[in-house]
Amino acid sequence: MEKIRSDTWNVNGFPLVFKPWSPTVIDELNVTHVPVWMLFPNLDPYFWSKAGLSKVASAIGNPICADEHTTNKSKLAFARILIVVDLSKEIPKANKLNTPYHGSLLQSVTYEWVPRFCTPCQNIGHTKDRCNPGKPKARPVYRPKQPVAPRPSGDAETSKSTSPPKEVPQKSPVKKTVATNLSK
Known part of the structure; x- marks a missing residue:
């Protein structure tokens, strides 16, 4: 089987990120570089x-490819580059470009889709106004169910008056735990 390299791919216009598996892979998914389709309308x-x-794309990031219409120059209203x-x-x-004919030009740039990104925690999926940087995400902890005591039989009125109340064992307080990375 061919090894899939650690990379970001574009599937149906959305990034698909491949990372090597490790036991702490969830904690290591700090993806900051993603491919984005960019449009350069009315490009000189x-x-x-x-x-x-x-040259135009390198001013913004690392160009991967241009779409078919841009490569074939069949639609000149805009250039579309990944x-x-x-x-x-x-x-x-916008991007400042220098041409030998027109001097300096300001080229506008639009994006088809950019994922939400939180700058404080460096994660994709939310913005800084929805971030809780001081609170690590709590992971669910397995707790076995407590056995249920059988109910007394008979009439409810007679059981109340004839039998003394049973002592209910007190449960020990459950400590909430937060998972931490122990690999450091």
Whole structure:
């Protein structure tokens, strides 16, 4: 079987992250680099080459590929490029480009989809306004069920008046535990 390298893939427009398995893999999933499809509307014709598109994309992140219409230059309204971006840094809404013909241009950039990213905890899936950085996530702890005492038989009124109340054993307080990484 061919080994799958640790990488981020794009499946149906969403990132799919592969990481090597380890017992602490959940604690190590700090993914900050993801591929994002970026659109460059009304891109100057000077940049409609492989080198030009690479230069435009490299100013934002690591370019992976361009879509078929961009490669074939069949739709010139915008260039669409898949770029690996660092979510821990702000993604620009515009890019300053220099051309030999027009001098300096401000190129707008739009994104098809960017995952929610929390800068304080460096995790994907929520933003900083929903983050609890001081509280680690509690993991469920298995607790066996306590046996249920059988109910007394007979009429409810006679059992109340004739038999003294039974002592109910006190349960020991259950300590809540929080899982911590012991590998350090």
